[in-house]
Amino acid sequence: MQREVRMAGKTVVVSFAGQRRQVLAGTTVWEFFREFWGEVPLDVLAALVNRRMVMLDFPLRGLQVELEAVRAGSRLGETVLRRSAVLLLLAAAAELYPESRLVVGQSLGGGYFFSWHSQLPLTQDVVTSLAREMERMCQEDVPLTRSVITLEEAEAAFRARGEASKLELLATHRSSTVPVVSCGNFLDIAHGPVAPSAGRVRGWDLALYEDGILLRFARNGKQELLPLWPQPKLFATYRETRQWNEAVGIAHVGSLNRACLSGEISEIIRIAEGFHEKKIAQIADAIAARPQARVVLVAGPSASGKTTFIKRLGIQLRVCGLHPVGVSLDNYFVDRDKTPLDEEGKPDYESIEALDLPLFNEHLKALLEGKTVAVPKYDFVRGKRAEPERWSTLKLEPGQVLLIEGIHALNPRLTEAVAEESKFRIFISALTQLTLDDHNRIFTSDSRLLRRIVRDRLFRGHPAVRTLEMWPGVRRGERRWIFPFQEQADVMFNSALVYEPAVLKIFAERFLLEVPREHPAYTEAYRLLKFLAWFVPVFQEDVPSTSILREFIGGSAFEY
Structure with a gap:
């Protein structure tokens, strides 16, 4: 110490x-x-x-x-442990394979995926040797040291190591000093605390995964890891997004900042939006190619842009000659006094049991048989179903498809009365592939959190402190009701836009500064402010009115 x-x-x-x-x-x-x-x-x-x-x-x-x-078992402790384990892996790679390069990628399988860049083929023996070196550092309790050096010293150190991504990131760093962290001979920019020494870094594992390495972590302070379940669809979506980023020349924040300062960002925005439109059109084509698929199910976590996605998908479906008809799951809530309770004894509105599943399945089956159904209306003020005279009727006409959106849309129980061939499942989320640099990733959920902070403050009257208070509960619900079913989707849509943090920064920084320092949410607000400080801001004028980002910053061509 x-x-x-x-x-x-x-x-x-x-x-x-x-x-x-x-x-x-x-x-x-x-x-x-x-x-x-x-x-x-x-x-x-x-x-x-x-x-x-x-x-x-x-x-x-x-x-x-x-x-x-x-502590290790807390949410904050997990972030420290993961950052520390990454540092150990990078230090091990620098020690054993100095001519090779590891580049951090997406969150996958309860860990982080690293791509391997080397003339040396990546084999199980390479992965095993890296794991043994990490274990040696843990057994010897090698110190993880933080220090502050001048900007010029940092640039010289990273230039000597050929760390171009870090040099680009530091190009817009306006402090005269840079916090760095080291393990052995490996040096990195410090983007947050690490453990004081390697002996405290427990509950990790290395695995060979596809053409890279998966650094996996235990949860809740435990040392045993859950079994590794393949996620081929999610992995393919990440790969597709990484290819999109490479096509516009943006892989990390430093290259994004360079584009912002040079004026290239306007063209990058247009290309990024073009990728989105092309993908949505491909999804509509896939639905049209399956005429037996009359029910389109869309699920995704909070602030993934589901509302705008559905509107844009609806346009593309019409281009294909199909007419989407929306069905709101909100109208199928059970009466409030029948809502299941969570662990704290409070109504759990995110539980699938909060929906009248028998009635919903009965209506779906009838609609697909060409029958007319009376769709209920839920009275949220009274917390119960409205009187039948306030209900509406619905019949599925030829050329129409049902479009159903909700957190449970991919849960088989929601549509168990419907034949599998009648369903087309879509999973949407903001799965950022932008990284701070080659070794420091951006939390996937941070993109959605920033979107929600901006939207809640601009359009729902909720200050950032309230959004931050609610976020842990939102994330728990997602892990329970959404993510377990994502691999069942027929197609995944990544709503992340490579340029969006630079646009959201202008709004989010202002709103995060409103969080009082004495409030528990300040810890997260402070972290996000430090994160946003790395971005060069971009004004919103070049963001198209049909962009998913407009759902959160305003100015959309769609009505919500």
Whole structure:
């Protein structure tokens, strides 16, 4: 642990675990924890100092400090553990295969996929040797060290290592210093805290996957990993998006920033939107090529752009001679007093049991048989189904297809009365393939979170703090009700746009600054602000009115 020179005569009052203790200013978090516990527990990876996440070598300063330990089993602890394991892998690769290059990619199979760039073929022996080197570092408890160097020193170091992606990222860095983290001889830009040493990095595994390496992680602080289930459709979607990015010359944030400053971004926006339109047209063609498919099911997580996607898909279906008819699952909610309860005893509106499945399946079957059904209307004010006289009738005419959107759309139970050949399933999400640089990925869910923060603040009257409070619950629902069924889709649509963080930055930064520093959500707001600081902003004028991004920033040609 690094030690800071104590500030003579100055003390800090530290509030931790319900106690208040006075220590010398400059005392590190590690030293405080060691004095508090006698020995720092192995599952303590980092800390929150006044709700900002820091490494354990962080010096405590100021008059008063609110301190929390970040443990491996927590959500924040998982991010530290993953970042630390990535650092170990990159250090192992630099040590064993210095002429080769690993490039981080998508989240997959409970871990991160890395592509292998080398004249040396990637084999199981290579993967095994990397895992053994990582295990050696863990057994020897090799330190993971953070430091701050000048911008010029950082550029010189990365230039000597041939790290072009990091040099491009630093080209628009406006601080005179750069935080870096090292393990052995490997140096990286520090985009967040890592564990103090390799011995605390547990619950990981390396696997050969397709033509790359999968670094997998355990969850909730456990060391045993779940079985690896192949996800060929998701992997193919990631690959397709990476090819789109390569086609426009944008693989990481540094190249995006360069395009923003050069003026190329206008053309990149048009090409990115063109890829979207082409893909939507291909999906419509696939539906039209299956005349027996009369039910189109669209599922996706929050802020994936489902509403705009469906409207654009509807246009392309009409081009193919089909007429989509929407059916809202909201009208099939059970009465509020019959809604299932979650673990906390609160109504779980995201549960599939919150829907009247028998009635919905009965109506689907009747519609496909050419019958007329009375579609119920749900009264959300009273929390119960409206009177029958307020219901509407629906009949599926020749050339029409039912378009059903919802979080449960791909769950077989929702449409169990419908023959498989009558269904066409679509999964949509914002699966960003943009990375900060070759070694630092962007959380896939961050794209959706930023979209939702902007939309909620602009059009729903919800401040960023409320969106951030709700987000963990939203994510839990997605993991339970959406993602387990994504591989059952006939086709996946990636709604991410390579340029969108640069546009969202203008809105999101302003709204995140409204989050009070004393609020628990400030930890996440602070992280997102640091992330957005790497982007050169882009004004929205070049974003087409039919873009999925318009659903979140306004100015859409569609009505919502």
